[in-house]
Amino acid sequence: MENQHHIHVSSEVGILKRLLIHSPDEGIGKVIPTKAQDWLFEDIIHVDTMRKKEYDLYLKILLYFLDYEKIHSQINTIDLPESQRHFYKPDKENYFESDKVIEPQRLLAHLLESKDLKQRMIASICAHEGTAYSLQAELMELDNSVLARVMISGILPDKRMIFPPIPNFIFTRDIGITVNDHILLNKPKKKARTRESIIMKYIFFNHPMFKEYTSNIIEINDPEDFFLLDEDEQEKKIVTIEGGDVMMVAPNHLLVGVSERTSIHAASKVIQLMHERDIVEKVTIVKIPAKRAYMHIDTTFTQVKRNMWVIFGSFSKEGLKQEKGDYISSLGGSKSENEIEILQYIKGRSYDDPIQFDYLEDLLNDISVTDLKSEEKTKFIYSGDNEFPHGRREQWTDSCNVLALKEGVVIGYDRNDKTSKGFQKQGIKVVKAAELLDKFKNEELHPSEVKDTLILLPSAELSRARGGSHCMSMPLLRTPLW
Structure with missing residues (x-):
């Protein structure tokens, strides 16, 4: 029998067996225009549509692929109107609990059963949020499942809002990355995401699910004398890292992005720790422009199969060549606005002598051929099928950000029409999530039979959250993979 607490990820496309996801909570519905950017949202989300018509399908697709027997035996009950409203809410009676598709809110509620941990977590979060001291006693009286919801949404049962929401908690990729049998924790750049980090640190270090791995949890922190530096020096030496900038592409190879959210100093620490602990042999740094449109490297490329990737055309070989061809050096500056830098550090090789890749395709091809032993030609799908302006428009709505359920079967957004055509050109079938679920429900198709397929989620609201x-x-x- 498979150990339900086993943790190990050595690629981006091996069969997905267990993951953490957080369904959109009521806090997202409290984002207001004057605070949206502070809370890292570009727009106001209609929560009911996001949950019931979009994320609902994402969650069911995950459950069918990862926990088939359990979801299939209960799908008719879940799809009843009354149950449908609550099956994704951990604090509700009709919550569907899976040990394969795991909700952090549920883990948090379990953790709060310990009075000591409950007191410590309340104190930590209240201190971070700067609340009245008397509030801590009020929170201690709440039921654990209710308190877990409050800690995430910031909203008490009587509808008082005591904390800011943490609407980005739906992006669980950013809270940590599994690197072989280790967990690399995040250190967010933006204050709006700090409470997420506090909650997940308590879970990773204290929940029984991670008990065997506490010595394998890696924290990245600022230098010890960081607080002595003036503001300008702190800005230069700050250590921040988010999971969207980290990809476990092969057992021996970790990618780390340097971006708007992940600093070069954090990347440097990751290289050192990965080599010192002998976790991976190679760490490749992919430095992209520090712009909101890109944010993390996984908004510019992700993997579909061991020999197939979807990437942003402006960061491609042809895209960069075109920009460089139009560049007049005498006008000043040294790099085009989209230029990227790729440096690979290998254990035992001098850090002063990294391997350099000129183009993203060169790196991804090397991963496919050298690390993943692909004998087939490496193929690339481009955002918007590399047509202007669709490449940029669809990258903004996460055309390059797909999750592999297994090799060749990935989840994307339905609004990225041109990118979907690019998938079809490379032999990947395209199907809407609702249609696929109907086939699963009616037993016309089993998830194990799905091959080389892009599964499209409706995304009018999900895409507004920028992930x-x-x-x-x-x-x-x-x-x-082997």
Whole structure:
């Protein structure tokens, strides 16, 4: 029998067996225009549509692929109007609990059963949020499942809002990354995500699910003398890292992005720790422009199969060549606005002598051929099928951000029409999530029979949150590719 607490991820496309996801909570519905950007949202989300018509399908697709017997035996009950409203809410009676598709809110409620941990967590969060001291006693009286919801949404049962929401908690990829049998924790750049980090640190270090792995949890922190530096120096040396900038692409190879959210100093620490602990042999740094449109490297490329990737055309070989061809050096500056830098650090090789890749396709091809032993030609799908302006428009709505359920079967957004055509050109079938679920429900098709397929989620509201299926997942267990 498979150990339900086993944790191991050694690729981006091995069969997905277990992951953390957080369904959109009521806090997202409290984002107001004057605070949206502070809370890292670009727009106001209609929560009911996001949950019931979009995320609902994402969750059911995950459950069918990862926990088939359990979801299939209960799907008719779940789809009843009354149950449908609550099957994704951990604090409700009709919540569907899976040990394969795991909700952090549920883990948090379990953790709060310990009075000591409950007191410590309340104190930590209240201190971070700067609340009245008297509020802590009120929170201690709440039922544990209710308190877990309050800690995430910031909303008490009487509808008082005592904390800001943490609407980005749906992007569980950013809270941590499983690197072989280790967990690399995040250190967010934006204050709006700090409470997520506090909650997940308590879970990772204290929940029984991770008991065997506490010595394998890696924290990345600022230098010890960081607080002595003036503001300008702190800005230069700050250590921040988010999971969207980290990809476990092969058992021996970790990618780390340097971006708007992940600093070069954090990347440097990751290299050192990965090599010191002998976790991976190679760490490749992919430095992209620090712009909101890109945010993390997984908004610009993700993997579909061991020999297939979907990438943003402006960061491709042809895209960069075109920009460089139009560049007049005498006008000043040294790089085009989209230029990227790729440096690979290998254990035992001098850090002063990294391997350099000129183009993203060169790196991804090397991963496919050298690390993943692909004998087939490496193929690339481009955002918007590399047509202007669709490439940029669809990258903004996460065309390059897909989650692999297994090799060749990925989840994407339905609004990225041109990118979907690019998938079809490479032999990947395209199907709407609702249609696929109907086939599963009617037993016309079993998830194990699905091959080379892009599954499209409706995404009118999900895409407004600026994250795709890759962002909305933290894999804990994938089967090895060999």
